[in-house]
């Protein structure tokens with residue numbers, strides 16, 4: 001399912017490496033003043049005077065992080081950028097540059113790579129980042145995409161994982177569990193398709209969650225909102241592995257415990273519906289599912305009034321004494337200790 005039946009299939013061997021790079025990147029322009037030199041030299045140059053540079057990188061590997069059986073290539077390009085941008089937003093910083101390195105086998109055509117780059121370009125446009133370089137190499141088997149993102153931030157506005165204080169409020173953006181249940185639907189449809197390739201599934205009622213899985217959006221809007229509300233979180237992390245494991249990260253880095261209230265966890269009705277169908281507990285999807293790319297942060301209680309009425313911010317708990325640990329309080333008032341059951345790449349292999 002690498003490309004539709006009608007699209008041409010130009011072998012990569014028709015182009016040399018340099019022609020391929022030139023072809024894939026010719027429509028990318030530099031738009032940020034901090035992008036001093038981009039593609040075409042031995043190295044790019046980025047600089048934004050007086051600010052600190054932040055860099056993050058993430059690698060996506062076919063068969064581990066994505067399955068081309070149901071992930072469209074354009075979405076894959078888009079998502080690979082999103083997972084990186086999300087890491088910089090989680091530092092309260094706007095990303096401004098990315099580099100993109102790909103390893104491909106001859107199973108991929110030029111048109112397939114073009115699709116990936118269309119997704120990358122759309123992400124660059126929507127999030128105002130410049131593609132300034134990368135690397136292109138061959139792989140014997142699957143596809144590998146490695147993206148690095150850079151951004152610049154004022155020293156006193158950068159937020160990391162370690163500033164949460166006792167009694168700070170724990171806040172999450174958006175809603176959770178959608179990406180995970182979306183993946184369950186896609187996996188099920190793939191299995192059905194294997195048995196009967198002629199079925200045309202109607203996925204429209206699942207589209208909210210499938211989109212969360214295939215085309216996540218990094219929460220640039222949340223960073224902007226917090227800025228407008230004049231709130232600087234005391235600590236922050238993005239939710240890539242599931243709420244539970246991210247709370248544990250904040251706890252460990254900040255040296256505090258957390259109380260999380262199960263009934264406060266924002267879960268969209270679409271997620272609840274799919275959970276009912278799959279006989280799955282929505283709380284578990286939120287706690288352990290991952291890939292939601294929402295932001296999880298702590299704020300001082302003094303800032304509560306500024307965020308309290310906002311539709312995409314939900315207070316789900318608070319920081320407490322480290323000795324208490326990280327506890328979820330259920331609807332019935334039971335306390336359950338949170339454990340890291342997030343996505344663990346090594347155990348899956």
Ligand code: ADP
Nearest residue numbers: 021025039040041042100101102133134135136
């Ligand atoms: P070098 O041999 O110095 O590593 P390359 O031929 O790999 O140079 O790259 C030439 C230019 O193209 C560099 O600016 C590099 O950053 C950029 N580039 C290479 N591959 C990609 C890619 N897949 N996507 C974007 N830019 C790329």
Ligand code: MG
Nearest residue numbers: 134135136137
């Ligand atoms: Mg190179």
